[in-house]
Amino acid sequence: MTDPIRPRRMTGIGRVLVVVYAIMALAATGRSFVQIVRAYSDAPLAYTLSALAAVVYIVATLALVFAGSRGWYRVAWTAIVFELVGVIVVGTLSIFLPELFNHPTVWSVFGSGYLFIPLVLPFFGLWWLATHRPTVALTTDAEPAAAVRG
Secondary structure (H helix, E strand, O other): OOOOOOOOOOOOHHHHHHHHHHHHHHHHHHHHHHHHHHHHHHOHHHHHHHHHHHHHHHHHHHHHHOOOOHHHHHHHHHHHHHHHHHHHHHHHHHHHOHHHHOOOOOOHHHHHHHOOHHHHHHHHHHHHHHHOOOOOOOOOOHHHHHHHHO
């Protein structure tokens, strides 16, 4: 029987990281929802990028919570690397090609509308993942046989 997915027991910086990711997920979701409902046709690229950022933050939050599992650990790495690339690409484009982003996104100007948290957060996330790899219980076929022998 397979164990259900359980949240990783976190302390200290791990909890803070998850809370900040959850806040960013809520903020980006709210922002993108309002932008899309009110005036999607005004800036479809910018508003779609805000919605994409929201999805990335939601996935990253869940993946960090369940990062004790190898699968979720990989999802966390993927989401956070994607986030970092998104912040750098959108941030750079919003400075050098501002006509693409007449309306701000979560990642515009490297997240300046969010106190640059979108720029700094993925570095902390990647550091945390690198220093908190999931543990693997090592068992061999020889262990049960030894236990049976007595």
